[in-house]
Amino acid sequence: MPGQPPIDRRQPVGAGSVTGTTTEAIPALVLRGVTKTYPNGKSALREVNLTVPAGDFVFLVGPSGAGKSTLIRLVIREELATRGKVLLEGRDLARLNHREVPKIRRRIGTVFQDFKLLPNKSVRDNVAFALEVTGTSGSRIKPAVERVLRVVGLSAQADQRPSELSGGEQQRTAIARALVHDPHLFIADEPTGNLDPLISWEIIQLLLRINEMGVTVLMATHNAEVVTALRKRVVALEDGRVVRDETGAAYHRED
Amino acid sequence: MLAFVAFSLKRAWQGFWRNSLMSLAATASMVLMLVLLSGLVILLSGLDATLKYVESEVEVVAYLKDSATAQDVNVLTADLKSMPQVITITYISKEQALKNFQQRQPDVAALVDALPSNPLPASFEMGLRDPSDYIDVATFLRGQSAVDSVQDIKQTVNQMLTVINVLRTGGIAVLGIVGLTVLFIIVNTIRLAVVARAGEIEVMRLVGASDAFIRWPFIFEGALVGLFGALITIGLLLLVQAPLTSLMADFFNVLPVQASAIVGQNVALIVIATGVGIGVLGSYLSIRSYLTR
Ligand SMILES: Nc1ncnc2c1ncn2[C@@H]1O[C@H](COP(=O)(O)OP(=O)(O)OP(=O)(O)O)[C@@H](O)[C@H]1O
Numbered sequence: 001m002p003g004q005p006p007i008d009r010r011q012p013v014g015a016g017s018v019t020g021t022t023t024e025a026i027p028a029l030v031l032r033g034v035t036k037t038y039p040n041g042k043s044a045l046r047e048v049n050l051t052v053p054a055g056d057f058v059f060l061v062g063p064s065g066a067g068k069s070t071l072i073r074l075v076i077r078e079e080l081a082t083r084g085k086v087l088l089e090g091r092d093l094a095r096l097n098h099r100e101v102p103k104i105r106r107r108i109g110t111v112f113q114d115f116k117l118l119p120n121k122s123v124r125d126n127v128a129f130a131l132e133v134t135g136t137s138g139s140r141i142k143p144a145v146e147r148v149l150r151v152v153g154l155s156a157q158a159d160q161r162p163s164e165l166s167g168g169e170q171q172r173t174a175i176a177r178a179l180v181h182d183p184h185l186f187i188a189d190e191p192t193g194n195l196d197p198l199i200s201w202e203i204i205q206l207l208l209r210i211n212e213m214g215v216t217v218l219m220a221t222h223n224a225e226v227v228t229a230l231r232k233r234v235v236a237l238e239d240g241r242v243v244r245d246e247t248g249a250a251y252h253r254e255d
Numbered sequence: 256m257l258a259f260v261a262f263s264l265k266r267a268w269q270g271f272w273r274n275s276l277m278s279l280a281a282t283a284s285m286v287l288m289l290v291l292l293s294g295l296v297i298l299l300s301g302l303d304a305t306l307k308y309v310e311s312e313v314e315v316v317a318y319l320k321d322s323a324t325a326q327d328v329n330v331l332t333a334d335l336k337s338m339p340q341v342i343t344i345t346y347i348s349k350e351q352a353l354k355n356f357q358q359r360q361p362d363v364a365a366l367v368d369a370l371p372s373n374p375l376p377a378s379f380e381m382g383l384r385d386p387s388d389y390i391d392v393a394t395f396l397r398g399q400s401a402v403d404s405v406q407d408i409k410q411t412v413n414q415m416l417t418v419i420n421v422l423r424t425g426g427i428a429v430l431g432i433v434g435l436t437v438l439f440i441i442v443n444t445i446r447l448a449v450v451a452r453a454g455e456i457e458v459m460r461l462v463g464a465s466d467a468f469i470r471w472p473f474i475f476e477g478a479l480v481g482l483f484g485a486l487i488t489i490g491l492l493l494l495v496q497a498p499l500t501s502l503m504a505d506f507f508n509v510l511p512v513q514a515s516a517i518v519g520q521n522v523a524l525i526v527i528a529t530g531v532g533i534g535v536l537g538s539y540l541s542i543r544s545y546l547t548r
Pocket residue numbers: 038039040042043044062063064065066067068069070071113192
């Protein structure tokens with residue numbers, strides 16, 4: 001990618017100011033020869049190599065069971081690689097000490113495939129929870145939460161509980177929660193139960209906007225239409241291997 | 256830091272009331288244990304205080320009838336001085352006895368002042384040449400018309416020591432069992448609280464909450480059970496303090512147990528420290544076995 005423009009994280013979305021360090025030189029994410037074998041013997045990733053520069057927008061595609069969610073779990077250090085290295089902003093996740101793991105996770109905003117929203121909390125409280133449990137002072141939580149709710153367009157539903165939301169609204173709640181920390185890296189694991197195509201487009205627009213603010217975006221998806229239309233970088237996994245890594249690509253191989 | 260404490264306390268409070276039945280049961284068992292504990296502490300410290308008083312050189316005490324005259328006292332003093340078995344003699348008048356008592360028990364002094372007359376008898380306190388002389392001296396004293404009763408202090412002390420030892424051993428054993436039960440109940444209460452929050456704990460980890468934020472609310476919740484238990488116990492003690500003190504004042508010349516010890520600062524501190532300590536220990540054990548990764 002020659003002549004890549006400098007990364008500009010102009011407007012922080014949520015609370016907390018962006019540290020002034022320049023991260024352009026260090027890739028947001030590097031996987032080097034990563035293999036993940038689950039305790040039951042299942043190899044979900046095999047020898048995966050991947051470099052994501054800061055500010056990049058990457059679609060992670062592949063059939064169900066290809067290892068997309070597994071890759072994401074390694075990046076947020078929910079799991080450790082069996083072999084190989086995972087570097088987040090240059091830091092080897094396997095070498096992090098116990099106390100550094102939470103700090104690293106605050107730099108990543110993750111939308112989980114199953115959202116992991118708390119059923120007995122309102123949209124607002126679900127989003128605020130992420131700040132509350134990481135020690136943000138009460139006075140800073142409220143404005144930050146209102147701001148991200150505006151960004152994802154959920155201000156009107158702020159008092160509803162997840163069970164009172166549509167699938168798309170639930171996803172946007174999860175996005176808001178992932179954004180509220182001003183992450184450097186934003187990861188979305190798209191739910192397999194597909195959303196209304198129109199809603200998917202809204203969410204994609206949202207992610208593009210987040211990316212324009214300088215946040216690196218990694219999105220696992222099955223949505224061929226969206227991937228093909230946007231012509232972004234596409235990393236395709238199949239049976240745990242990277243079978244394709246192209247910029248400006250479509251969902252399917254175009255030969 | 257402030258956000259952390261506020262968050263932990265809020266969560267602990269919510270957690271306590273989320274499963275209020277279990278929390279209240281844990282608190283009740285805590286109260287039971289603390290009442291037993293404070294009862295034992297009060298009794299033992301009272302007995303110890305009494306023991307210190309009687310454990311002086313004095314071996315025999317002869318209490319005089321209120322009808323004894325100065326003449327009787329003089330005659331008795333002379334008679335006792337002439338006995339080779341008696342080494343030391345101290346005469347304690349009714350007034351002196353009252354003064355001594357008030358000095359030892361300043362807290363009941365006011366109560367004693369309110370009494371219509373001085374209930375304490377005059378007495379002779381004697382040291383003996385040899386403990387075996389007790390029989391001779393006691394026989395002589397009991398033959399005197401001015402003498403009301405004779406007490407063998409050594410024997411009383413020994414009896415009290417036996418009582419104290421039985422109470423201490425038995426009390427500690429019972430307390431140990433009750434304490435373990437309370438600990439077990441708290442471990443389970445907190446475990447239920449952790450299970451109830453499993454979803455939240457998962458989200459907390461994934462959004463980067465530090466371990467302290469995950470653990471301390473549960474520690475505080477255990478401490479809350481202990482603190483509530485301690486405050487209820489102290490309240491109960493304050494409630495029974497007045498009737499118990501007057502009861503003891505009635506018997507004060509039989510067993511001068513220190514009534515002031517009932518809700519003295521020490522007892523309150525012991526109760527709070529034990530309650531909070533067991534609460535914290537219980538929750539620590541619970542989350543250690545549950546939240547380790
Ligand atoms: N905890 C686990 N233990 C054992 N095997 C697992 C575990 N999690 C995932 N797998 C297996 O690893 C493989 C990859 O799973 P993963 O969830 O990464 O797929 P995916 O690409 O996200 O699929 P989908 O598109 O359906 O979400 C699958 O075969 C799955 O059965």
